[in-house]
Amino acid sequence: MATLTDVIDRPSGESGLWSWITTVDHKRIGVLYGVTAFIFLLLGGIEAGIIRLQLSVPDSTLVSADTFNQMFTMHGTTMIFLVIMPLSASFFNFVIPLAIGARDVAFPRLNAFSYWVFLFGGLLLNASFLTNQAPDAGWFSYANLTEKPFSANQGLDYWALGLQVLGVSSLAAAFNFIVTIVNMRAPGMSLMRMPLFVWMTLVTSILLVLAFPVITVGLIELTFDRNFGTNFFVPEGGGDPILWQHLFWVFGHPEVYILILPAMGIVSEVLPTFSRKPLFGYPVVVFSGVVIGIMGWAVWSHHMFTVGLGPVAVTVFMITTMLIAVPTGVKIFNWIGTLWGGQIDLKTAMLFALGFVALFIVGGLSGVSHAVAPSDNQQQDTYYIVAHIHYVLFGGALFGIFAGVYYWFPKLTGKLFHEGLGKLHFWLYFIGMNVTFFPMHYLGLNGMPRRIYTYASEFGWDGLNLLASLGYLVLFVGTLIFMVNILISLRKEPDAGHDPWDAPGLEWSIASPPPSYNFAKIPEVEGLDHYWIVKRRAAAEGRPVTEPEAYVDPSTIHMPDPSYWPLVTAIGVLVLAAGMLFDTGWDYIRFPIPFIGGIICFIGIIAWANEPPAKEHAGGDHHAEDGHGMAHHPATATAAVMERPAGAAGVTVRLLCSNCGNQLSSSFRFCPYCGGAVESPADPDHQEG
């Protein structure tokens, strides 16, 4: 392999297709994630459209029952694994290094690898359409419907292998972001000074790391059952289909929080910015998020109340499920508390964040109603559940993500969105979402089961189904408006400036779009809402901040070089997984292609480890990027990383707001009661304990 890396130069160059294919820049990878996931969103949206079109009138024959099964399976799988998770990952990539004052993630090439594996996993899953064998057993694919006798074609193999590949991507990304957040923070950014979005990313990543292995095992067992004749979920062989449900939901419930916590983090950034107040009760919101992350492990069987677990198990899971509503409710109150008395600025991002809070409350309330097992017995497998999941995932997660899109788009591009079109998009989504999904509560309570491909008129479900389908049209138009808005906004001259929202986060102190090195000088973080502190102090001193950090010559800052090998290794992973679809039937090597994939992976990893730096730095300074925070800090900032103000730890200074007179904790840099800035005495610091 030494010869290989001798012969092939490290890629260089900053534009063109190859620069994107070999990029290791977290901002570009964030864009790749975002664009890819948005295309999958359109695909999943088209699948939803076919579902709604089929159900809009009774006794419809538009699609067959088989096609309908494929549509709802691929819609659910796509929206969860190929849209919401990667859209969140897109924000992790773009925002996290900027928000913690780092130049990149801890392992830039691993980050590129995560993206390519995600892309290939999504393509593998959707390749099933090309062979007309799309998976059709629902997004949670309950055994033993998934076993060979009941699902004879390869649809479920595509599904299981596609999710395995996506799992590799999610795990690699989660490892990366845990290390980045724990280890790469700028000096002064203690844990309790991290922006809420960073906190929620950390909790989400920990959930991913611990939850994905469980589904990995479940998928391995399913694949073995289907291909090697094992008996994991086969009752005839003594296996128990319920084991699949347990494995799936032990993963699946933390997964729910993997989907929603990043959106909660985004909303916790957007609401304070547009209320001109710090987040109300920041430590409580952090604590609630962590508690949700922990308790999310103790509620999985509430998906299985009607399976017959016995009264004791059902009661235990009923109680834990009701308890987890408490930290969630606490967060809602904190968000409302943030709005209370704030100077609310209804920009599009703020509208989406408010929409998130409102719709998530609706979804949360229906959630509490099926936390009650007897009531859940009525609701299980009806459209009531469909309504609930769409209120929390569409009204919740997706609204939160769109709040983030509108909030960070000016930072990403230097250009402002068209506000009018943005607001139109919001209202179309808000109205369309409620018109589509609210009637489903009634449909469900009137007994309409989910996953049926048609229904008779006598049931009395026609009107509300037609209404829901009309709502879909509104959402469709809303999505078009959003795309038009993006195209229009991208054609504009940059007009955003570096800080259009007067926002508190570190990322707003640098130019828009951010230079490749992010921060020329790693900032010294002065507190929660660092940039507000800096701006308010500067304004008080009569020299308001109007300019971002000045550009420096990028060649003076060591950044990781682009690389081919993450892509090569990801191709190996794809070949390894997709090769499992080709059963030669030979005696000793039934599956030869995965070996080829393994060899490609091996070559990729060895070359990755032995890769030389790009030609231009090859002679002098040597920087291995992966592993030690690459070219992390310039000499000036490095020395300060671990320094703490002498004697400051543990000091609590009581302050009174000079404006309204309320007592404040030392951690408040702004009065939570009146929003006025607090002049701090000599840096009363509080560190993580």
Add this chain to the structure above:
Amino acid sequence: MAHHTEISHHAPEEEHPTTTGINNRKLLMWVFLSSDCLFFGSLIATYMVYRGQSLVGPYPVDIIDVPITTISTFVLLCSSFAMVRALAATNEDRQGAIIFWLLMTAFLGAIFIGFQVYEFNLFKTEGLRIDTNLFGTTFFTLTGFHGAHVTLGIVWLLGLAWVAKKGRVGPKTALDVELAGLYWHFVDIVWIVIFTLLYLIGGFDTGPAGDPSLVPHSITGFLGLI
């Protein structure tokens, strides 16, 4: 050295400070191992749930040979000792000893894998295949994935030995050896759990005997009982 390798510049003086003072790669390894815990945890849970649920033989008592596997377990434990020596030699920069102990670790691991191959073949001839019954299904899946982890570890150690032969492993790059060691010890510890559960405790299980209704037949029944 014709080219520049990543391995060659993990020198402490080049280490960039991190927020916590823990090296990034070491933290990554610990996070990965925590994830792998859940992976083996799920496989072990599957085995435990299906323990004694096989409808047909052979049952564990018919074919599990505890003494033979005790020997291979002992060999694997010794390999952890060799791994510790390899790291010590790396820190003390004794080049010959580094290569010797890395190869010794890989060699002992390979003996363990040899035992496993022998055991799998023996079981096959005695009539236990992965599709025979639940015992075969869970046994081969769990021990097979553990064997795959050990095999990967052997490849890793051989790679390190190859790099060490070029004189590129020493105190400055001790982290490379330490990370391989973390992985190796983890796989070793997992085997201790597997050996205890599958051989020492589960190795004497017989087929379903007596009144089947007294046996919690499934995880559902198990949860119902608590």
